[in-house]
Amino acid sequence: MKKILMIDPDKCVGCRQCALSCSFNKEHLFSLAKARITTLWAYKIDMNVPMMCQHCEKPLCMDVCPMGAISRSDESGAIVIDPDRCIGCRMCMVVCPFGAVTWDEDTKCMIKCDLCDSDPECVKHCLYGALTWLPADEAAISRRQLGAGYLAEALIKLKE
Amino acid sequence: MDYFGYAGKELYIDLTDGVIEEKPLNLDMAVKFLGGMGIQQRLLYDLLKPGTDPYSPENPIIIGSGPLTGTGAPGSPRVMGTTKYPETGAIGSAGGAMRFGFMLKFAGYDHIIITGKASKPVYIKIVNDDVEICDATHLWGKDIVETTENLWDVYGDCGVIAMGQAGEHLGKLAQAACDLGSSLGRGGLAGIMGSKNLKALVASGTGSIKIADAERFKKARETLFEGAKRYAYHGDIVRYGIMQSWANYRVQFGYTKNRTLVPDLKIIDKGIGFEAYKKLGKTAFGCPSCFIADKEIVEMRSGRFKGLKWSTAAYLNAAILSTRLDLKDSGEAVKFGEVTDRLGIDQLGFSDLLDFIFTLHEQGTIGSSDVGGLPLKRGDIDVVLTWLEKTANREGFGNVIADSWQGLMKAFGEDLIKNSTAVIKGREGIWEPRISGLGTNEFAQLTYPRGPNAESGGSGLYALNQPIETVRRHAQRMGMSKEAIDRSFDSPLKINIGRFVTSSEHWLALFNSLGICNRHVNNRFYHIDIIAELYSAATGIDLSPQELIKYSERVWNLFKMINVREGFSKKDDEPPGVWFQPMVTHEGKELYMMDYYKTRRLTREDVEQWLRDYYDERGWNIETGIPTKEKLLELGLEEMVPSLQKK
Numbered sequence: 001m002k003k004i005l006m007i008d009p010d011k012c013v014g015c016r017q018c019a020l021s022c023s024f025n026k027e028h029l030f031s032l033a034k035a036r037i038t039t040l041w042a043y044k045i046d047m048n049v050p051m052m053c054q055h056c057e058k059p060l061c062m063d064v065c066p067m068g069a070i071s072r073s074d075e076s077g078a079i080v081i082d083p084d085r086c087i088g089c090r091m092c093m094v095v096c097p098f099g100a101v102t103w104d105e106d107t108k109c110m111i112k113c114d115l116c117d118s119d120p121e122c123v124k125h126c127l128y129g130a131l132t133w134l135p136a137d138e139a140a141i142s143r144r145q146l147g148a149g150y151l152a153e154a155l156i157k158l159k160e
Numbered sequence: 161m162d163y164f165g166y167a168g169k170e171l172y173i174d175l176t177d178g179v180i181e182e183k184p185l186n187l188d189m190a191v192k193f194l195g196g197m198g199i200q201q202r203l204l205y206d207l208l209k210p211g212t213d214p215y216s217p218e219n220p221i222i223i224g225s226g227p228l229t230g231t232g233a234p235g236s237p238r239v240m241g242t243t244k245y246p247e248t249g250a251i252g253s254a255g256g257a258m259r260f261g262f263m264l265k266f267a268g269y270d271h272i273i274i275t276g277k278a279s280k281p282v283y284i285k286i287v288n289d290d291v292e293i294c295d296a297t298h299l300w301g302k303d304i305v306e307t308t309e310n311l312w313d314v315y316g317d318c319g320v321i322a323m324g325q326a327g328e329h330l331g332k333l334a335q336a337a338c339d340l341g342s343s344l345g346r347g348g349l350a351g352i353m354g355s356k357n358l359k360a361l362v363a364s365g366t367g368s369i370k371i372a373d374a375e376r377f378k379k380a381r382e383t384l385f386e387g388a389k390r391y392a393y394h395g396d397i398v399r400y401g402i403m404q405s406w407a408n409y410r411v412q413f414g415y416t417k418n419r420t421l422v423p424d425l426k427i428i429d430k431g432i433g434f435e436a437y438k439k440l441g442k443t444a445f446g447c448p449s450c451f452i453a454d455k456e457i458v459e460m461r462s463g464r465f466k467g468l469k470w471s472t473a474a475y476l477n478a479a480i481l482s483t484r485l486d487l488k489d490s491g492e493a494v495k496f497g498e499v500t501d502r503l504g505i506d507q508l509g510f511s512d513l514l515d516f517i518f519t520l521h522e523q524g525t526i527g528s529s530d531v532g533g534l535p536l537k538r539g540d541i542d543v544v545l546t547w548l549e550k551t552a553n554r555e556g557f558g559n560v561i562a563d564s565w566q567g568l569m570k571a572f573g574e575d576l577i578k579n580s581t582a583v584i585k586g587r588e589g590i591w592e593p594r595i596s597g598l599g600t601n602e603f604a605q606l607t608y609p610r611g612p613n614a615e616s617g618g619s620g621l622y623a624l625n626q627p628i629e630t631v632r633r634h635a636q637r638m639g640m641s642k643e644a645i646d647r648s649f650d651s652p653l654k655i656n657i658g659r660f661v662t663s664s665e666h667w668l669a670l671f672n673s674l675g676i677c678n679r680h681v682n683n684r685f686y687h688i689d690i691i692a693e694l695y696s697a698a699t700g701i702d703l704s705p706q707e708l709i710k711y712s713e714r715v716w717n718l719f720k721m722i723n724v725r726e727g728f729s730k731k732d733d734e735p736p737g738v739w740f741q742p743m744v745t746h747e748g749k750e751l752y753m754m755d756y757y758k759t760r761r762l763t764r765e766d767v768e769q770w771l772r773d774y775y776d777e778r779g780w781n782i783e784t785g786i787p788t789k790e791k792l793l794e795l796g797l798e799e800m801v802p803s804l805q806k807k
Binding site: 013014015016017020021023024027028029030031032033034038040041043046047048105124125127128 | 232234317365366367370378385389394445446448449450452453
């Protein structure tokens with residue numbers, strides 16, 4: 001069964017260990033700019049939001065890439081960029097609704113999450129449960145369970 | 161030149177003429193003094209002329225962090241602020257956290273050295289190498305929350321240090337805040353910012369922190385993560401923050417009426433304590449790199465302050481301190497915390513000062529006319545808020561409180577303050593030995609060159625009733641040598657606190673210099689061996705655990721010497737007289753100062769002996785309480801010997 005990376009912003013505390021772990025794994029240094037995941041502090045709603053590639057079923061980035069540098073990995077299902085083909089035109093960055101593709105100044109290439117060969121480093125260092133790596137069907141069930149929890153809470157309040 | 165661990169640059173900003181200069185980090189200095197507090201103290205030693213008025217443009221503020229900040233070392237966001245502090249007149253390195261130091265590293269800078277005075281309100285913007293002194297006229301008069309949110313709006317993902325009205329009015333109780341999650345600079349850092357017309361600092365960056373030996377660093381880092389994953393209380397700490405230890409802290413800090421009374425804690429539990437806390441709305445958050453986050457945004461769900469939100473390092477502080485003023489419930493505690501943080505006032509100091517004034521009134525020593533007609537009514541949040549506003553803005557008698565105990569000494573006479581408060585080096589101690597016994601935190605308040613404060617390294621005696629085995633384990637974690645352990649545990653009272661505290665101080669200096677958070681929940685995962693691995697792997701400067709401890713000792717001696725140069729000596733380490741007078745519990749039981757294990761009552765001579773043991777353990781002159789020439793030479797601090805000879 002294919003696994004997917006689930007994000008739960010409610011549990012995110014904004015520690016950015018995901019981003020630090022990502023850049024360390026990929027580049028052997030620590031950098032927010034070189035991380036393929038980022039956490040944004042949305043203070044108006046008191047929420048830290050982890051932002052990363054959602055590995056869409058219909059990836060716009062893949063559609064717009066003029067060089068065919070973006071493809072889906074057969075093994076992990078991740079949308080990946082071939083740096084040898086990338087010309088740095090940034091079209092993928094423009095169309096991505098999550099801002100998940102970013103520019104790397106040093107390599108003059110676009111960079112994005114590749115799910116670390118199905119062993120995502122960010123998940124291993126998220127001690128808050130904001131990032132989880134789950135089989136796709138379990139992920140749906142877990143979201144549904146969470147939703148059920150919210151619904152139950154609301155119903156209890158209604159009864160009160 | 162490539163730097164590893166360190167960002168590699170320092171930024172000198174003169175606010176008087178607007179000159180901004182970038183210099184490479186002096187690697188020799190970094191190697192010798194580690195970073196953070198160590199480097200800042202060394203820089204200040206050269207930059208600050210002894211006897212300088214803290215508020216003069218010549219008093220520099222140095223802000224920055226250590227070589228581990230910006231790396232994935234867990235809990236390494238520590239940002240330090242070094243200056244000559246107005247409340248005590250001592251040079252200190254205050255610690256804060258959240259995003260500023262972290263972002264500053266990614267912008268490319270280890271430290272910013274700010275001197276001079278701007279002609280109008282400004283803030284400093286650092287976005288990579290785009291550094292600018294910006295107009296802050298629109299922010300002047302705004303509180304810390306408004307200022308921070310304004311800058312977050314403008315600069316997006318950044319770190320902000322901001323000050324409020326208390327800082328604008330040069331308050332000695334004025335502290336700054338980092339990203340609404342950490343205070344910075346107890347003792348008046350924000351007042352120094354105010355004297356420079358510096359409202360805030362912003363940093364963000366897209367740079368990288370290089371690691372000299374990534375494999376080695378990874379191994380040490382993963383060991384720490386494994387420890388945190390195994391820790392049974394991880395979930396509880398994220399859920400409840402340090403309120404998880406309410407049962408302990410309510411006792412340690414549960415005193416009122418100018419430290420004469422231990423109130424009925426059961427009453428406090430109900431309205432303000434853990435049960436009340438659990439009813440608040442809560443969003444947990446943490447600093448960058450923290451793997452055991454315990455900060456929180458709390459929200460009142462009912463009562464007069466329904467809907468009030470407060471972003472804080474800990475609800476606990478306001479809860480405890482508001483009990484000192486007899487505030488009734490969690491809503492009043494949240495309001496008290498929220499307003500002090502907005503104005504940028506030291507909650508600890510303010511609540512102690514106001515409690516003292518209320519007590520004088522209750523004893524019939526002063527009346528309303530002695531405090532400019534301000535209301536003298538304990539247990540009323542509106543009265544407290546009035547005093548806070550007046551203090552922040554230096555209005556009426558608030559002008560006296562804004563000067564902290566120095567102000568009260570002028571108003572009521574030095575003797576009254578000296579004889580009836582726990583003031584040490586111009587500031588009240590927080591840890592109360594008549595309740596907790598004279599443990600390391602309590603004793604370290606005497607010897608801390610900056611003046612008493614909440615942080616005091618580590619010891620295992622942080623909480624009440626810790627078994628001696630825990631302390632021994634802690635001693636090993638801190639890298640104490642076998643000889644130092646033998647000397648420290650050779651006491652009929654189980655521990656010779658004077659000797660033991662020296663190691664706690666080195667542990668603190670190490671955390672403050674490398675950039676690691678010294679809060680108990682983070683500190684507990686660290687061991688000197690791991691720190692040596694992280695430091696060596698990150699920087700490529702190979703230091704053994706023993707060498708690191710020696711370097712920390714050097715940092716501490718430098719810290720001491722820079723204050724010796726200002727005139728501090730043994731006379732400033734004396735225990736306050738009230739420690740030797742009893743407190744009374746609400747049930748009428750008298751509490752005397754005892755040792756930590758409550759073996760026996762302590763006399764002044766006992767404390768004096770521990771002070772001599774402390775100096776002796778440090779290799780300092782036991783009569784004067786200052787380092788000897790031999791010690792300075794041993795530590796490679798030759799340049800500080802002349803300051804010694806002037807004494």
